[in-house]
Amino acid sequence: MNASRPVRCLLLRPIPTRPASFRSRPFHSSSSHSARRRPRSFNVKTADTGSSPPLIEQFKPYSEAEKAELAKHYSPEQLKAIEAGEQAINPQDLLYQGELRQDPFGLKYLDDLSTIRPVIDKPVRNPESNYDPNLRLKNEDEIVKDFAQWVKDLPAEPTRLDYMKFMDKRRMTVGSEKAERAPTSALAPKLPRINDPEIRYAKKDKDEDPSLVRLMQQTGFTSKDLKKIRTKNLVCHPVVNQTRMGKIRSWYYLTIAGNGNGLLGVGEGKAAEPEDARKQAELRAIRAMEPIQRYENRTIYGEVKGKVGAVELKLMTRPPGFGVRCQQYIFEMCRLAGITDLAARSSRSRNPMNTVKAAFQALKKQRLPEEIARARGLKMVDVRKVYYGGLV
Template sequence: MSVWRPARCLFSRSTTLPKPSASTSASHQPRPFHSSCPRPARRRPHYPSIKASDLQLLNQAASESYPKYNTDETALLRKRYTPAQIAAIKAAEAAIDPRDLLTQGQQRTDPWRLPYEDDLADVDPVTDHADKLPPSAIVGKKDFRLANAVERDEAMSRIANENLAKMYPDGVPDGQLSRKDQEKLEENMEAAFTQAAMDPRAVYTGSNPRALEALADPRHSVILPDLPRIENRMARQTRRLADEEEEDPRQKRLLKYLDWDKDKLRSIRVKTLIVHGVTNQTRMGKIRSLYYLTIAGNGNGLLGVGEGKSVEPEEGRKQSVMAAIRNLRPVPRYENRTIYGDLEKKVAATKVQLFARPPGFGLRVQHLIFEMARAAGLQDLAARTPRSRNKMNVIKATWEALCSQKLPDEIARARGKKLVDVRKVYYGGSVH
């Protein structure tokens, strides 16, 4: 602050607080003696105020873009329509406010709009599908029979000729052709013959040629014409197949991280084992969120544990699932069914003891360890949790124990001894 500033300002009003009014720069107001901010003098309305002049503008624009019928036009209308019809038209026009039309009515911009101006009052032979014809439109008998080989060949050649004539209205070129033209001609001939072979007129024959023609006529087909296929960038991007699910950006990132495809991700078995609410006590109050602990496994020697926490339940669950899949670690399994020897792991006050068991023993373990063993693909296991049974610590201890097993090969290398799996030798290697 400059020393040249008059001391009056210091005492008159606080500079940090908003000005009570704009016109107090010269005639200063006394400083308020309470700390809360003074209310602004003018209250702002909750809705934008529309000025009368703007309304006038809208009326003007509406009358310009949707003018009333003038005398010439009414005269023209009277030539075409009856007085009752004209009355109906006028009533319909009066029912719609031109201002609404101006503000709400808009040109279609969707991909399914017609690419041409049309009120769809009549059928255009170029742009529209032809009207369906009833069976009564076919004159004469309407019976068919399967054609024999001779009749079929004759019909096929005739239809192929017709098709070729459509492709080459000036006659099929002959003599010496360039290579490109020759290729095109062969391609067209093949297409013509394929179409002829698939034509119903070649398969069936009958006494009435009109009925035969009706077989290949789309106007007599019971199949509805296809909807127009829209091919532009927007349509491609917004098109969704039924089996295509919503793309999750987190899942996308996970797939990139793991270098997996979606099928592999789908084969992972995921189960949320623990959900509970947690609170963060702040000076503003308690912030409640949900904690999730999820395990993931492929049922074939991979096991992961992930935690997630969020105020949003779904968000926290997804977090934990993704973390579990990201944390997948190999679990060594003896004969693909149990563990190598007994394991013991202590996490905090929780101790987990896991015991290897013979084939057919089953998973005789508590529920949390059961789920983990199933996800990892273990089939014979016993376990004890002699101390604390805190769920989170039980899961973590089990995971640690399963993933950090000492393998016999490693022990043999470390001791410089030869270790042999006696079971494998006894059963002649016919165990896993």
């Protein structure tokens, strides 16, 4: 080693540190977090271009003339609220975050906050209510008094129908009710039977399947709606039941049904003949169809988990163009539900029947931004900013 050359001790040099970065899975199709909200730089002077001054210089306090003009449209209390809002808002935030959003979760208004939106606003009691604010429930003595008066007014031979009419007409409150409410009556009207000719359903053919007509009556779908529903048999195998008379053989079918636009159902059927079991499973799947929430009509909201028996799986959202990358049973369910971007990871058991049930359970467990906002008392845009990376 050359003695004339100075030696630097590496232990005395400061070690450069980098801020910790946490990699997160994207929930939407916009750019990554590092590519957004970068400070805007003005390289060209305003005096050279002759254009208007930067946006941050345009947010100035109201002048006396402007306040006088605002006083013509707003009350003094509203003017104080406007001035307090101006002082609370930082112009720098308006410069970098005050962008108009075009996504489905964006606000439908700019500065008109007088309209109450039930999804993102807290419920407000109607000030023009027709009910007495001093309305209260009756105590026990008042209820007993009403019952005693009803006993006095009973006919010579009372029946159970008289008691049911009394229960319908009685009042449990004391006060002036200006608006009449529709009471829930215990006297049910005459219910039509399945074969009642007054039920107007299309039955042009005499040879039409009666199970199809019954399905239309149970679900409310028309014949055109039922034709759009697609079914898929995922599991089919024979089963044997051991009894004292011997082995009884039958067939088991597991079928899914969906319209490709947010409806999905799972049904099971078992019969001695395979055709009867298949038909039974298809009808049960159509009757059990439920709406599946979809983000941008293509994927799910966040990550959801499902567990049935020994099957544990996780469904994850994916950006546009990713496709459906999972096992065949979940792939068919996504195809009938109208989900085009999804990833799934299954652990432990791979039982086909429990896999379908666990996936259907996970799809119904999605937490929507509206539910999170309502539970936390926040605006929906604030929830989407935290969980979905949207601009405010």
